[in-house]
Amino acid sequence: MNNLLHQQEWRIIDQSSVGMHFQAVQSFGTDDTLCASVGTGNAPATARTWVHHNTVVLGIQDTKLPYLEDGRQFLNEQGYQSIVRNSGGLAVVLDQGVLNISLILPETEKGIDINRGYEVMFLLIQKMFADFNKQIEAKEIIGSYCPGSYDLSIAGKKFAGISQRRLKKGVAVQIYLCVNGSGSNRAQIIKQFYEIAKKGEQTKFSYPVIVPEVMASLSELLEVDLTIADVMLRLLNQLKLSCDLLYGGQLNEFELGLLPGYYQRIVERNDKISQI
Template identity: 65%
Template sequence: MQTNQSLLIQPQWRIIDQSSLGPIFEALQSFAIDDTLCTSVGAGNSPATARAWVHHNTIVLGIQDTKLPALEDGLKVLEELGYRYIVRNSGGLAVVLDEGVLNLSLVFPDSEKGIDINRGYDAMLQLTEDMFKDFPVKIEAKEIINSYCPGSYDLSINGQKFAGISQRRIRNGVAVQIYLCVTGSGSERAKVIRDFYNAGKREESKKFIFPEIEPDCMASLSELLGVSLTIQDTMLRFLQSLKNFSGRIYASQLEGDEIPLYESYFDRVHQRNEKVLKG
Protein backbone atom coordinates (compact mmCIF):
# COMPACT_ATOMS: atom_id res chain seq x y z
CA MET A 1 0.00 0.00 0.00
CA GLN A 2 1.28 3.49 -0.84
CA THR A 3 1.55 5.41 2.39
CA ASN A 4 2.03 8.67 0.49
CA GLN A 5 -1.06 8.26 -1.70
CA SER A 6 -3.53 11.11 -1.37
CA LEU A 7 -6.39 10.43 1.02
CA LEU A 8 -8.69 11.91 -1.64
CA ILE A 9 -8.23 8.78 -3.74
CA GLN A 10 -11.00 6.54 -2.41
CA PRO A 11 -13.00 3.78 -4.16
CA GLN A 12 -16.07 5.96 -3.68
CA TRP A 13 -17.20 9.05 -1.83
CA ARG A 14 -20.48 9.25 0.03
CA ILE A 15 -21.77 12.84 -0.11
CA ILE A 16 -23.98 14.46 2.52
CA ASP A 17 -25.05 17.91 1.32
CA GLN A 18 -26.40 20.14 4.11
CA SER A 19 -25.46 23.43 2.48
CA SER A 20 -29.00 24.70 1.96
CA LEU A 21 -30.86 23.77 5.16
CA GLY A 22 -31.21 27.41 6.24
CA PRO A 23 -31.07 29.20 9.62
CA ILE A 24 -32.86 26.41 11.51
CA PHE A 25 -29.81 24.14 11.08
CA GLU A 26 -27.59 24.65 14.17
CA ALA A 27 -23.83 24.36 14.43
CA LEU A 28 -24.04 21.93 17.36
CA GLN A 29 -25.86 19.54 15.02
CA SER A 30 -22.88 19.68 12.67
CA PHE A 31 -20.39 18.65 15.31
CA ALA A 32 -22.63 15.75 16.37
CA ILE A 33 -23.00 14.67 12.72
CA ASP A 34 -19.24 14.64 12.14
CA ASP A 35 -18.69 12.63 15.34
CA THR A 36 -21.35 10.19 14.10
CA LEU A 37 -19.65 9.89 10.71
CA CYS A 38 -16.23 9.38 12.31
CA THR A 39 -17.67 6.48 14.30
CA SER A 40 -19.52 5.01 11.31
CA VAL A 41 -16.62 5.34 8.87
CA GLY A 42 -14.09 4.23 11.50
CA ALA A 43 -16.11 1.05 12.15
CA GLY A 44 -16.25 0.24 8.43
CA ASN A 45 -20.02 0.76 8.27
CA SER A 46 -19.69 3.61 5.78
CA PRO A 47 -17.23 4.46 3.01
CA ALA A 48 -15.23 7.69 3.14
CA THR A 49 -17.74 10.50 3.48
CA ALA A 50 -17.71 14.14 2.45
CA ARG A 51 -20.15 16.58 4.01
CA ALA A 52 -20.97 20.17 3.05
CA TRP A 53 -22.71 22.50 5.48
CA VAL A 54 -23.66 26.15 5.98
CA HIS A 55 -24.73 27.85 9.21
CA HIS A 56 -26.26 31.31 9.50
CA ASN A 57 -24.81 34.05 11.75
CA THR A 58 -23.02 31.77 14.19
CA ILE A 59 -19.76 32.27 16.04
CA VAL A 60 -18.04 28.99 16.86
CA LEU A 61 -15.84 29.47 19.91
CA GLY A 62 -12.94 27.32 21.04
CA ILE A 63 -12.60 26.17 24.65
CA GLN A 64 -9.77 28.69 25.09
CA ASP A 65 -12.12 31.55 24.17
CA THR A 66 -14.27 30.74 27.21
CA LYS A 67 -11.27 31.67 29.41
CA LEU A 68 -11.40 35.35 28.43
CA PRO A 69 -11.35 37.55 31.56
CA ALA A 70 -14.58 39.35 30.56
CA LEU A 71 -16.27 36.61 28.54
CA GLU A 72 -19.79 37.84 29.31
CA ASP A 73 -19.01 41.25 27.81
CA GLY A 74 -17.61 39.58 24.70
CA LEU A 75 -20.68 37.39 24.30
CA LYS A 76 -22.92 40.45 24.68
CA VAL A 77 -21.13 42.06 21.72
CA LEU A 78 -21.85 38.98 19.59
CA GLU A 79 -25.52 39.04 20.59
CA GLU A 80 -25.82 42.74 19.76
CA LEU A 81 -24.36 42.05 16.32
CA GLY A 82 -27.01 39.37 15.74
CA TYR A 83 -24.87 36.25 16.18
CA ARG A 84 -25.58 33.00 17.98
CA TYR A 85 -22.57 31.31 19.55
CA ILE A 86 -21.56 27.80 20.53
CA VAL A 87 -18.39 26.17 21.87
CA ARG A 88 -16.95 23.38 19.75
CA ASN A 89 -15.52 20.19 21.14
CA SER A 90 -12.18 20.46 19.35
CA GLY A 91 -9.23 22.84 19.47
CA GLY A 92 -8.75 26.24 17.93
CA LEU A 93 -10.24 29.68 18.51
CA ALA A 94 -13.30 31.66 17.42
CA VAL A 95 -14.46 31.60 13.78
CA VAL A 96 -17.37 33.23 11.95
CA LEU A 97 -19.96 31.16 10.08
CA ASP A 98 -22.67 32.75 7.95
CA GLU A 99 -24.53 32.14 4.69
CA GLY A 100 -21.41 33.12 2.69
CA VAL A 101 -19.16 30.52 4.37
CA LEU A 102 -19.11 26.95 3.03
CA ASN A 103 -17.88 24.30 5.46
CA LEU A 104 -16.58 20.98 4.18
CA SER A 105 -15.76 17.83 6.14
CA LEU A 106 -13.82 14.87 4.78
CA VAL A 107 -14.20 11.77 6.96
CA PHE A 108 -11.70 8.93 6.48
CA PRO A 109 -11.16 5.59 8.19
CA ASP A 110 -7.98 5.68 10.26
CA SER A 111 -5.44 3.06 9.26
CA GLU A 112 -3.85 0.55 11.66
CA LYS A 113 -0.79 2.75 12.10
CA GLY A 114 -2.88 5.91 12.17
CA ILE A 115 -3.17 8.61 9.55
CA ASP A 116 -0.40 11.17 10.00
CA ILE A 117 -2.04 14.46 10.97
CA ASN A 118 -0.43 16.35 8.07
CA ARG A 119 -1.83 13.88 5.51
CA GLY A 120 -5.34 14.95 6.49
CA TYR A 121 -4.46 18.63 6.15
CA ASP A 122 -2.66 18.01 2.86
CA ALA A 123 -5.72 16.22 1.44
CA MET A 124 -7.92 19.25 2.17
CA LEU A 125 -5.34 21.61 0.71
CA GLN A 126 -5.13 19.44 -2.41
CA LEU A 127 -8.93 19.42 -2.73
CA THR A 128 -9.14 23.22 -2.40
CA GLU A 129 -6.39 23.72 -4.98
CA ASP A 130 -8.21 21.42 -7.39
CA MET A 131 -11.53 23.22 -6.86
CA PHE A 132 -10.04 26.55 -7.95
CA LYS A 133 -7.39 25.37 -10.40
CA ASP A 134 -8.91 27.42 -13.25
CA PHE A 135 -7.81 30.66 -11.53
CA PRO A 136 -4.22 31.91 -12.01
CA VAL A 137 -3.48 32.21 -8.28
CA LYS A 138 -1.29 30.39 -5.79
CA ILE A 139 -3.01 29.07 -2.67
CA GLU A 140 -0.57 28.95 0.24
CA ALA A 141 -0.86 26.97 3.46
CA LYS A 142 0.83 28.92 6.24
CA GLU A 143 -0.12 30.68 9.45
CA ILE A 144 -1.65 34.13 9.06
CA ILE A 145 -0.82 35.38 12.55
CA ASN A 146 -3.25 38.32 12.73
CA SER A 147 -6.25 36.40 11.43
CA TYR A 148 -8.90 34.84 13.62
CA CYS A 149 -8.16 31.23 14.64
CA PRO A 150 -4.61 31.30 13.17
CA GLY A 151 -2.99 27.96 12.39
CA SER A 152 -0.22 26.44 10.28
CA TYR A 153 -2.75 25.31 7.64
CA ASP A 154 -4.47 28.66 7.10
CA LEU A 155 -5.15 28.98 3.36
CA SER A 156 -4.35 32.33 1.79
CA ILE A 157 -3.81 34.11 -1.51
CA ASN A 158 -1.29 36.96 -1.53
CA GLY A 159 -1.19 36.91 2.26
CA GLN A 160 -4.96 37.21 2.77
CA LYS A 161 -6.62 34.29 4.52
CA PHE A 162 -9.85 32.82 3.16
CA ALA A 163 -9.96 29.44 4.92
CA GLY A 164 -8.89 27.53 8.00
CA ILE A 165 -8.55 23.76 8.44
CA SER A 166 -9.07 21.70 11.59
CA GLN A 167 -9.08 18.01 12.36
CA ARG A 168 -10.97 15.74 14.75
CA ARG A 169 -10.29 12.08 15.53
CA ILE A 170 -12.73 9.76 17.20
CA ARG A 171 -13.20 5.96 17.26
CA ASN A 172 -10.90 5.09 14.32
CA GLY A 173 -12.29 7.87 12.16
CA VAL A 174 -10.68 11.16 11.11
CA ALA A 175 -12.70 14.24 10.16
CA VAL A 176 -10.82 17.03 8.39
CA GLN A 177 -12.89 20.22 8.36
CA ILE A 178 -12.46 23.48 6.47
CA TYR A 179 -14.38 26.72 6.38
CA LEU A 180 -14.22 28.52 3.04
CA CYS A 181 -15.16 32.21 3.05
CA VAL A 182 -16.81 32.21 -0.38
CA THR A 183 -18.74 35.49 -0.55
CA GLY A 184 -19.05 38.68 1.48
CA SER A 185 -16.31 40.61 3.25
CA GLY A 186 -13.51 38.76 4.99
CA SER A 187 -12.43 41.90 6.84
CA GLU A 188 -15.95 42.55 8.18
CA ARG A 189 -16.04 39.02 9.59
CA ALA A 190 -12.64 39.61 11.18
CA LYS A 191 -13.91 42.82 12.82
CA VAL A 192 -16.64 40.82 14.59
CA ILE A 193 -14.05 38.57 16.26
CA ARG A 194 -11.76 41.56 16.96
CA ASP A 195 -14.65 43.33 18.74
CA PHE A 196 -15.43 40.14 20.68
CA TYR A 197 -11.84 39.88 21.91
CA ASN A 198 -11.61 43.58 22.75
CA ALA A 199 -14.80 43.40 24.84
CA GLY A 200 -13.61 40.15 26.43
CA LYS A 201 -10.36 41.92 27.43
CA ARG A 202 -7.96 39.84 25.36
CA GLU A 203 -4.98 41.89 26.52
CA GLU A 204 -5.71 41.19 30.20
CA SER A 205 -5.51 37.42 29.84
CA LYS A 206 -2.60 36.10 31.87
CA LYS A 207 -2.93 32.42 31.01
CA PHE A 208 -3.82 32.37 27.29
CA ILE A 209 -2.66 34.27 24.22
CA PHE A 210 -5.37 35.49 21.85
CA PRO A 211 -4.65 36.84 18.36
CA GLU A 212 -4.42 40.58 17.75
CA ILE A 213 -6.68 40.65 14.72
CA GLU A 214 -5.96 42.86 11.72
CA PRO A 215 -9.11 42.69 9.55
CA ASP A 216 -7.31 43.46 6.27
CA CYS A 217 -5.41 40.15 6.41
CA MET A 218 -8.66 38.28 5.71
CA ALA A 219 -10.77 38.16 2.54
CA SER A 220 -13.36 36.02 0.78
CA LEU A 221 -12.66 34.00 -2.35
CA SER A 222 -14.99 36.30 -4.31
CA GLU A 223 -12.83 39.27 -3.26
CA LEU A 224 -9.53 37.49 -3.93
CA LEU A 225 -10.50 35.96 -7.29
CA GLY A 226 -12.40 39.00 -8.54
CA VAL A 227 -15.55 37.00 -9.40
CA SER A 228 -18.98 36.67 -7.80
CA LEU A 229 -18.78 33.12 -6.51
CA THR A 230 -21.84 31.58 -4.86
CA ILE A 231 -22.16 28.72 -2.39
CA GLN A 232 -23.90 26.70 -5.13
CA ASP A 233 -21.07 27.31 -7.61
CA THR A 234 -18.51 26.29 -5.01
CA MET A 235 -20.52 23.16 -4.22
CA LEU A 236 -20.38 22.15 -7.89
CA ARG A 237 -16.61 22.64 -7.87
CA PHE A 238 -16.36 20.53 -4.70
CA LEU A 239 -18.38 17.65 -6.16
CA GLN A 240 -16.51 17.73 -9.47
CA SER A 241 -13.14 17.66 -7.71
CA LEU A 242 -14.09 14.68 -5.54
CA LYS A 243 -15.33 12.89 -8.66
CA ASN A 244 -11.96 13.57 -10.32
CA PHE A 245 -10.21 11.75 -7.47
CA SER A 246 -12.67 8.90 -7.01
CA GLY A 247 -14.73 8.38 -10.14
CA ARG A 248 -17.79 7.53 -8.07
CA ILE A 249 -19.72 9.78 -5.75
CA TYR A 250 -23.23 9.26 -4.44
CA ALA A 251 -25.67 11.34 -2.39
CA SER A 252 -26.74 10.18 1.05
CA GLN A 253 -28.02 11.25 4.47
CA LEU A 254 -27.57 9.71 7.91
CA GLU A 255 -29.18 6.29 7.89
CA GLY A 256 -29.72 3.11 9.91
CA ASP A 257 -27.68 2.89 13.11
CA GLU A 258 -26.26 6.36 12.45
CA ILE A 259 -29.54 8.01 13.49
CA PRO A 260 -29.61 6.88 17.16
CA LEU A 261 -25.83 7.39 17.25
CA TYR A 262 -26.33 10.99 16.09
CA GLU A 263 -28.99 11.58 18.76
CA SER A 264 -26.57 10.34 21.42
CA TYR A 265 -23.71 12.54 20.17
CA PHE A 266 -26.04 15.56 19.87
CA ASP A 267 -27.15 15.17 23.50
CA ARG A 268 -23.50 14.93 24.50
CA VAL A 269 -22.30 18.03 22.63
CA HIS A 270 -25.35 19.99 23.76
CA GLN A 271 -24.76 19.16 27.43
CA ARG A 272 -21.04 19.85 27.16
CA ASN A 273 -21.74 23.20 25.49
CA GLU A 274 -24.18 24.23 28.22
CA LYS A 275 -21.72 23.21 30.92
CA VAL A 276 -18.81 25.15 29.38
CA LEU A 277 -20.82 28.34 28.83
CA LYS A 278 -22.38 28.27 32.29
CA GLY A 279 -19.14 27.32 33.98
Protein backbone atom coordinates in the same frame (compact mmCIF):
# COMPACT_ATOMS: atom_id res chain seq x y z
CA MET B 1 -1.23 12.82 -0.34
CA ASN B 2 -3.26 12.02 -3.42
CA ASN B 3 -4.17 8.57 -2.17
CA LEU B 4 -6.27 9.94 0.71
CA LEU B 5 -8.34 11.99 -1.69
CA HIS B 6 -8.77 8.96 -3.92
CA GLN B 7 -11.31 6.66 -2.30
CA GLN B 8 -13.23 3.77 -3.83
CA GLU B 9 -16.46 5.51 -2.81
CA TRP B 10 -17.30 9.05 -1.77
CA ARG B 11 -20.67 9.64 -0.16
CA ILE B 12 -21.83 13.26 -0.20
CA ILE B 13 -24.09 14.58 2.54
CA ASP B 14 -25.06 18.09 1.45
CA GLN B 15 -26.46 20.26 4.25
CA SER B 16 -25.45 23.55 2.66
CA SER B 17 -29.00 24.73 2.05
CA VAL B 18 -30.87 23.39 5.08
CA GLY B 19 -31.59 26.91 6.35
CA MET B 20 -31.42 29.03 9.46
CA HIS B 21 -32.97 26.41 11.75
CA PHE B 22 -29.97 24.10 11.23
CA GLN B 23 -27.75 24.84 14.23
CA ALA B 24 -23.98 24.53 14.50
CA VAL B 25 -24.26 22.20 17.50
CA GLN B 26 -26.07 19.79 15.17
CA SER B 27 -23.16 19.97 12.72
CA PHE B 28 -20.51 19.09 15.26
CA GLY B 29 -22.66 16.25 16.58
CA THR B 30 -23.09 15.02 13.01
CA ASP B 31 -19.34 15.03 12.31
CA ASP B 32 -18.67 13.04 15.49
CA THR B 33 -21.35 10.57 14.41
CA LEU B 34 -19.75 10.24 10.97
CA CYS B 35 -16.30 9.74 12.49
CA ALA B 36 -17.60 6.87 14.57
CA SER B 37 -19.46 5.36 11.62
CA VAL B 38 -16.74 5.70 8.97
CA GLY B 39 -14.01 4.74 11.46
CA THR B 40 -15.74 1.48 12.36
CA GLY B 41 -16.50 0.55 8.75
CA ASN B 42 -20.23 1.22 8.91
CA ALA B 43 -20.06 3.82 6.13
CA PRO B 44 -17.70 4.79 3.30
CA ALA B 45 -15.55 7.92 3.17
CA THR B 46 -17.94 10.84 3.41
CA ALA B 47 -17.82 14.49 2.42
CA ARG B 48 -20.31 16.67 4.28
CA THR B 49 -21.04 20.28 3.33
CA TRP B 50 -22.77 22.70 5.64
CA VAL B 51 -23.68 26.37 5.99
CA HIS B 52 -24.91 28.11 9.13
CA HIS B 53 -26.49 31.51 9.54
CA ASN B 54 -24.76 34.13 11.72
CA THR B 55 -22.85 31.98 14.22
CA VAL B 56 -19.53 32.45 15.96
CA VAL B 57 -17.99 29.10 16.85
CA LEU B 58 -15.70 29.37 19.86
CA GLY B 59 -12.86 27.01 20.70
CA ILE B 60 -12.38 25.50 24.14
CA GLN B 61 -9.53 27.95 24.79
CA ASP B 62 -11.92 30.86 24.23
CA THR B 63 -13.96 29.72 27.23
CA LYS B 64 -11.04 30.79 29.46
CA LEU B 65 -11.39 34.46 28.50
CA PRO B 66 -11.89 36.54 31.67
CA TYR B 67 -14.96 38.38 30.36
CA LEU B 68 -16.36 35.69 28.09
CA GLU B 69 -19.99 36.49 28.83
CA ASP B 70 -19.47 40.16 27.94
CA GLY B 71 -17.97 39.03 24.64
CA ARG B 72 -20.85 36.68 23.95
CA GLN B 73 -23.34 39.42 24.78
CA PHE B 74 -21.61 41.65 22.21
CA LEU B 75 -21.91 38.91 19.58
CA ASN B 76 -25.59 38.51 20.41
CA GLU B 77 -26.14 42.25 20.00
CA GLN B 78 -24.50 42.04 16.56
CA GLY B 79 -26.94 39.30 15.55
CA TYR B 80 -24.63 36.31 16.07
CA GLN B 81 -25.32 33.29 18.22
CA SER B 82 -22.22 31.70 19.76
CA ILE B 83 -21.49 28.07 20.51
CA VAL B 84 -18.44 26.15 21.73
CA ARG B 85 -17.18 23.30 19.55
CA ASN B 86 -15.76 20.08 20.92
CA SER B 87 -12.24 20.58 19.56
CA GLY B 88 -9.32 22.95 19.69
CA GLY B 89 -8.76 26.17 17.84
CA LEU B 90 -10.21 29.62 18.42
CA ALA B 91 -13.20 31.70 17.36
CA VAL B 92 -14.40 31.63 13.73
CA VAL B 93 -17.34 33.28 11.96
CA LEU B 94 -19.95 31.32 10.04
CA ASP B 95 -22.65 32.90 7.91
CA GLN B 96 -24.45 32.41 4.61
CA GLY B 97 -21.28 33.24 2.65
CA VAL B 98 -19.14 30.62 4.40
CA LEU B 99 -19.11 27.04 3.14
CA ASN B 100 -17.89 24.35 5.52
CA ILE B 101 -16.58 21.07 4.14
CA SER B 102 -15.85 18.01 6.27
CA LEU B 103 -13.96 15.06 4.83
CA ILE B 104 -14.52 12.03 7.05
CA LEU B 105 -11.94 9.33 6.42
CA PRO B 106 -11.24 5.93 7.96
CA GLU B 107 -7.85 5.52 9.61
CA THR B 108 -5.93 2.66 8.10
CA GLU B 109 -3.68 0.38 10.16
CA LYS B 110 -0.85 2.87 9.65
CA GLY B 111 -3.12 5.74 10.64
CA ILE B 112 -3.46 9.21 9.21
CA ASP B 113 -1.03 11.58 10.86
CA ILE B 114 -2.04 15.18 11.55
CA ASN B 115 -0.15 16.77 8.66
CA ARG B 116 -1.44 14.20 6.20
CA GLY B 117 -4.98 15.08 7.20
CA TYR B 118 -4.34 18.78 6.61
CA GLU B 119 -2.61 18.12 3.30
CA VAL B 120 -5.52 16.20 1.80
CA MET B 121 -7.83 19.19 2.32
CA PHE B 122 -5.19 21.62 1.04
CA LEU B 123 -4.80 19.50 -2.10
CA LEU B 124 -8.56 19.39 -2.64
CA ILE B 125 -8.90 23.18 -2.42
CA GLN B 126 -5.95 23.70 -4.78
CA LYS B 127 -7.59 21.41 -7.33
CA MET B 128 -11.01 23.04 -6.95
CA PHE B 129 -9.67 26.49 -7.87
CA ALA B 130 -6.75 25.57 -10.14
CA ASP B 131 -8.33 27.24 -13.19
CA PHE B 132 -7.87 30.70 -11.63
CA ASN B 133 -4.07 30.31 -11.76
CA LYS B 134 -3.66 31.92 -8.35
CA GLN B 135 -1.17 30.49 -5.89
CA ILE B 136 -2.90 29.17 -2.79
CA GLU B 137 -0.53 28.90 0.17
CA ALA B 138 -0.81 27.00 3.43
CA LYS B 139 0.92 28.96 6.21
CA GLU B 140 -0.03 30.87 9.32
CA ILE B 141 -1.44 34.32 8.62
CA ILE B 142 -0.59 36.54 11.57
CA GLY B 143 -3.49 38.82 12.45
CA SER B 144 -6.17 36.41 11.23
CA TYR B 145 -8.72 34.82 13.52
CA CYS B 146 -8.07 31.21 14.55
CA PRO B 147 -4.53 31.33 13.10
CA GLY B 148 -2.74 28.08 12.30
CA SER B 149 -0.03 26.60 10.12
CA TYR B 150 -2.65 25.49 7.59
CA ASP B 151 -4.35 28.83 7.05
CA LEU B 152 -5.11 29.01 3.33
CA SER B 153 -4.33 32.31 1.67
CA ILE B 154 -3.84 34.07 -1.64
CA ALA B 155 -1.38 37.01 -1.78
CA GLY B 156 -1.10 36.97 2.00
CA LYS B 157 -4.83 37.18 2.69
CA LYS B 158 -6.53 34.31 4.47
CA PHE B 159 -9.79 32.89 3.13
CA ALA B 160 -9.96 29.52 4.91
CA GLY B 161 -8.86 27.59 7.96
CA ILE B 162 -8.57 23.84 8.49
CA SER B 163 -9.13 21.81 11.65
CA GLN B 164 -9.34 18.12 12.53
CA ARG B 165 -11.41 15.94 14.81
CA ARG B 166 -10.49 12.30 15.55
CA LEU B 167 -12.83 9.75 17.04
CA LYS B 168 -13.07 5.94 16.99
CA LYS B 169 -10.66 5.38 14.08
CA GLY B 170 -12.37 8.11 12.05
CA VAL B 171 -10.80 11.43 11.05
CA ALA B 172 -12.87 14.51 10.20
CA VAL B 173 -10.84 17.13 8.35
CA GLN B 174 -12.90 20.31 8.42
CA ILE B 175 -12.48 23.57 6.54
CA TYR B 176 -14.39 26.82 6.51
CA LEU B 177 -14.23 28.61 3.16
CA CYS B 178 -15.13 32.31 3.08
CA VAL B 179 -16.77 32.17 -0.35
CA ASN B 180 -18.27 35.65 -0.61
CA GLY B 181 -18.93 38.73 1.48
CA SER B 182 -16.28 40.73 3.30
CA GLY B 183 -13.51 38.81 5.00
CA SER B 184 -12.34 41.91 6.85
CA ASN B 185 -15.83 42.63 8.19
CA ARG B 186 -15.98 39.12 9.64
CA ALA B 187 -12.56 39.65 11.21
CA GLN B 188 -13.69 42.96 12.71
CA ILE B 189 -16.43 41.14 14.61
CA ILE B 190 -13.89 38.73 16.14
CA LYS B 191 -11.47 41.59 16.88
CA GLN B 192 -14.14 43.37 18.91
CA PHE B 193 -15.17 40.12 20.61
CA TYR B 194 -11.63 39.55 21.92
CA GLU B 195 -11.23 43.17 22.99
CA ILE B 196 -14.45 42.97 25.02
CA ALA B 197 -13.88 39.44 26.37
CA LYS B 198 -10.29 40.13 27.41
CA LYS B 199 -10.34 43.85 28.33
CA GLY B 200 -6.55 44.03 28.15
CA GLU B 201 -5.96 41.59 31.01
CA GLN B 202 -3.05 39.18 31.16
CA THR B 203 -4.28 35.66 30.41
CA LYS B 204 -2.85 32.16 30.74
CA PHE B 205 -3.59 31.50 27.08
CA SER B 206 -2.60 33.77 24.22
CA TYR B 207 -5.29 35.13 21.93
CA PRO B 208 -4.76 36.61 18.47
CA VAL B 209 -4.53 40.33 17.90
CA ILE B 210 -6.83 40.57 14.89
CA VAL B 211 -5.84 42.67 11.87
CA PRO B 212 -9.00 42.63 9.72
CA GLU B 213 -7.16 43.58 6.53
CA VAL B 214 -5.35 40.22 6.34
CA MET B 215 -8.62 38.34 5.74
CA ALA B 216 -10.73 38.20 2.58
CA SER B 217 -13.27 36.04 0.79
CA LEU B 218 -12.56 34.00 -2.33
CA SER B 219 -14.83 36.30 -4.31
CA GLU B 220 -12.70 39.26 -3.27
CA LEU B 221 -9.40 37.50 -3.96
CA LEU B 222 -10.38 35.93 -7.27
CA GLU B 223 -12.32 39.03 -8.38
CA VAL B 224 -15.37 37.02 -9.37
CA ASP B 225 -18.84 36.62 -7.86
CA LEU B 226 -18.77 33.13 -6.37
CA THR B 227 -21.83 31.53 -4.77
CA ILE B 228 -22.04 28.58 -2.42
CA ALA B 229 -23.57 26.60 -5.31
CA ASP B 230 -20.58 27.44 -7.55
CA VAL B 231 -18.16 26.05 -4.97
CA MET B 232 -20.34 22.99 -4.37
CA LEU B 233 -20.14 22.17 -8.09
CA ARG B 234 -16.34 22.48 -8.01
CA LEU B 235 -16.20 20.17 -5.00
CA LEU B 236 -18.42 17.55 -6.63
CA ASN B 237 -16.38 17.64 -9.84
CA GLN B 238 -13.13 17.04 -7.96
CA LEU B 239 -14.52 14.22 -5.85
CA LYS B 240 -15.96 12.61 -8.97
CA LEU B 241 -12.43 12.48 -10.37
CA SER B 242 -11.17 10.95 -7.13
CA CYS B 243 -13.30 7.82 -6.81
CA ASP B 244 -15.02 4.96 -8.62
CA LEU B 245 -18.41 5.84 -7.16
CA LEU B 246 -19.77 9.22 -6.04
CA TYR B 247 -23.27 9.43 -4.67
CA GLY B 248 -25.46 11.63 -2.52
CA GLY B 249 -26.85 10.24 0.70
CA GLN B 250 -28.04 10.91 4.21
CA LEU B 251 -27.22 9.38 7.57
CA ASN B 252 -27.73 5.61 7.52
CA GLU B 253 -29.61 3.65 10.17
CA PHE B 254 -26.48 3.03 12.23
CA GLU B 255 -25.63 6.74 12.22
CA LEU B 256 -29.16 7.81 13.10
CA GLY B 257 -28.82 5.66 16.19
CA LEU B 258 -25.56 7.34 17.22
CA LEU B 259 -26.48 10.96 16.48
CA PRO B 260 -28.62 11.76 19.56
CA GLY B 261 -25.81 10.77 21.92
CA TYR B 262 -23.11 12.82 20.21
CA TYR B 263 -25.47 15.78 19.80
CA GLN B 264 -26.37 15.66 23.49
CA ARG B 265 -22.71 15.74 24.52
CA ILE B 266 -22.17 19.02 22.67
CA VAL B 267 -25.40 20.51 24.06
CA GLU B 268 -24.32 19.59 27.58
CA ARG B 269 -20.86 21.08 27.06
CA ASN B 270 -22.42 24.37 25.96
CA ASP B 271 -24.91 24.34 28.83
CA LYS B 272 -22.08 23.76 31.31
CA ILE B 273 -20.03 26.65 29.92
CA SER B 274 -23.04 28.98 30.04
CA GLN B 275 -23.42 28.24 33.74
CA ILE B 276 -19.82 29.15 34.63
